[in-house]
Amino acid sequence: MKKKLILFLIAGAALISGCENQATETPDDPGGDCTPQFPDMNVTYNNYVKGILDKYCISCHHAGNSAGPGDFGSYNGAKAYTTGNVFFARVIQDGADMPQGNAPLPKAVRDSLDVWIKNCAPLN
Numbered sequence: 001m002k003k004k005l006i007l008f009l010i011a012g013a014a015l016i017s018g019c020e021n022q023a024t025e026t027p028d029d030p031g032g033d034c035t036p037q038f039p040d041m042n043v044t045y046n047n048y049v050k051g052i053l054d055k056y057c058i059s060c061h062h063a064g065n066s067a068g069p070g071d072f073g074s075y076n077g078a079k080a081y082t083t084g085n086v087f088f089a090r091v092i093q094d095g096a097d098m099p100q101g102n103a104p105l106p107k108a109v110r111d112s113l114d115v116w117i118k119n120c121a122p123l124n
């Protein structure tokens, strides 16, 4: 009986964590001196960006020993690349060369990533 209960609890925990697909990190640098440029547009890491990075980028940009630099599998890891021009140059502009070895992301996706960054890369 006890064994069954424990198995049930493990299965339940796996189910719950399987559905939990949102980053619950605390931003390392909340806000800073950045002012959102498109305050009416709600593009956040959790509602959009995480899905894009998971799909197209983390195969090469993940924690530990990966082909590309950084860890795009976490909010703070990805956010670290949103200051300066590097993300725009490599990912967002026309003719961007990321994801490496593939066509640039669709224009609508690149536009959304641009909004996210210009809105100070919010988590939620």
Ligand code: HEC
Residues within 6 Å of the ligand: 053, 056, 057, 058, 059, 060, 061, 067, 068, 069, 081, 086, 087, 090, 091, 098, 099, 100, 101, 105
């Ligand atoms: C097939 C592997 C691969 C994929 C997929 C990939 N990258 Fe990269 N990326 C690399 C490698 C390797 C580098 C480092 C060499 C270079 O700068 O070209 C890099 C560099 C970068 C840089 C510059 C980092 C720096 O410090 O200068 C950014 C930004 C970047 N990638 C973003 C992305 C994004 C966003 C995606 C998904 C849309 C992506 N990459 C997908 C392999 C990849």
